[in-house]
Amino acid sequence: MISVNEALDHLFSLSQTLATETVPLLQAYDRVLRTDCVSTRNQPPFPASAMDGYAVVSAETDDTLTVIGESAAGHAFGGSVASGQAVRIFTGAPVPEGATRIVIQEDVDRNGDQITIKPDADTKSYIRPAGNDFAEGFALKAPMRITPNDLALMASMNCPEVTVSKRPKVALISTGDELVMPGETPGPDQIIASNTFGLHAMLSKAGADVRLLPIARDTINSLQTVLGFVEDADLVITIGGASVGDHDLVAQAAEGLGLERSFYKVAMRPGKPLMAGRLNNAMMVGLPGNPVSAMVCGRIFVVPLLHAMMGLPAAPVERQKGLLLNDIGQNGPREHYMRAHLTAEGLHVADRQDSALLSVLSASNALAVRAPHDPARKAGDVIEFITI
Ligand SMILES: Nc1nc2c(c(=O)[nH]1)N[C@H]1C(S)=C(S)[C@@H](COP(=O)(O)OP(=O)(O)OC[C@H]3O[C@@H](n4cnc5c(N)ncnc54)[C@H](O)[C@@H]3O)O[C@H]1N2
Numbered sequence: 001m002i003s004v005n006e007a008l009d010h011l012f013s014l015s016q017t018l019a020t021e022t023v024p025l026l027q028a029y030d031r032v033l034r035t036d037c038v039s040t041r042n043q044p045p046f047p048a049s050a051m052d053g054y055a056v057v058s059a060e061t062d063d064t065l066t067v068i069g070e071s072a073a074g075h076a077f078g079g080s081v082a083s084g085q086a087v088r089i090f091t092g093a094p095v096p097e098g099a100t101r102i103v104i105q106e107d108v109d110r111n112g113d114q115i116t117i118k119p120d121a122d123t124k125s126y127i128r129p130a131g132n133d134f135a136e137g138f139a140l141k142a143p144m145r146i147t148p149n150d151l152a153l154m155a156s157m158n159c160p161e162v163t164v165s166k167r168p169k170v171a172l173i174s175t176g177d178e179l180v181m182p183g184e185t186p187g188p189d190q191i192i193a194s195n196t197f198g199l200h201a202m203l204s205k206a207g208a209d210v211r212l213l214p215i216a217r218d219t220i221n222s223l224q225t226v227l228g229f230v231e232d233a234d235l236v237i238t239i240g241g242a243s244v245g246d247h248d249l250v251a252q253a254a255e256g257l258g259l260e261r262s263f264y265k266v267a268m269r270p271g272k273p274l275m276a277g278r279l280n281n282a283m284m285v286g287l288p289g290n291p292v293s294a295m296v297c298g299r300i301f302v303v304p305l306l307h308a309m310m311g312l313p314a315a316p317v318e319r320q321k322g323l324l325l326n327d328i329g330q331n332g333p334r335e336h337y338m339r340a341h342l343t344a345e346g347l348h349v350a351d352r353q354d355s356a357l358l359s360v361l362s363a364s365n366a367l368a369v370r371a372p373h374d375p376a377r378k379a380g381d382v383i384e385f386i387t388i
């Protein structure tokens, strides 16, 4: 069995970076930027007022100035302002030539076209210099995941469209005679396909275009038929049929179609019978069927793999450190990802860790990560975890 990191390295080296496409800003949220987004303008493009008030050259308390015009956002005052004069100005408006300061309107008394500066007037300039936010040539650097904040900035930079990674096309296949879809009536020896739906959401959230294929039954023929539907998928993911039982036929069926297997079995818990390779033009990852194992492997392996395919750095899920709130026993020989609940106080590791328990997974928001043979830990110890 190989380690989690070795398995990840194999996955990264099997993967290929996807092509790019250019999309309008309204479709760019959460996509991976692949070409730097460069500003063609300064923001603000002119010295701008930060407040509503009066643009003046210099003014002292009790000075009386004559208002000679107005500058509003989108409507600059054409002339310049001289000593003894003021221009009525509004937030975001161009500061007229000659002005050195904005006196906020709360700090003046106005009478007709005369203003008088009140005692203790605020002396800050309230002028934003041209290019104060960013200058022409400023760039958002690829690769990066585009956030709502980035989109606001890109729009301000006057980038109407951006070059992003194509979405990885993922074909998701559940396998097993026992499975029916939610809403169907299961037979007495059947259960509902579940982690399929969890994985669909997880991988879509990571940026993939995920297609659910029909459930494959536990025969080579059925598995090969469904594997024949993957079309132009970049990544084929099977769930179940990965272990050693008589009905675990996924690898055999895929090999019959040309799978070149890279590895099988990883020293982790849950998730040991993970398998991966290349299936003709696609990558293939065979996830274990136990629902929590499939979801944990999705988080630990498939999400980082999708990131790498979209051009983000090939890296494991980031680990954090947190305070353990309850005692936990010694770990066995496999790296253990234990469902846990993270609060501001720390991490409470769930008592029950059977990989069939989706209710425990749903109540968890983190996985405590235990190294192989990690000794027993006490409440108050610091341990590593990842968020889920
Ligand atoms: N003798 C051994 N038995 C098992 C071993 C082993 O090393 N030796 N490994 C165990 C581990 S660890 C895991 S994990 C499971 C994985 O088995 P498979 O990948 O072959 O999965 P299945 O047998 O097809 O299913 C296991 C379990 O999960 C349910 N399942 C499968 N797909 C779905 C789905 N889409 N939605 C919901 N539930 C699903 C299935 O009904 C089974 O209950 O093997 C252990 N056994």
Ligand code: MOO
Pocket: 268, 269, 270, 271, 272, 273, 288, 290, 293, 294, 355
């Ligand atoms: O590794 Mo299995 O995935 O423990 O249940």
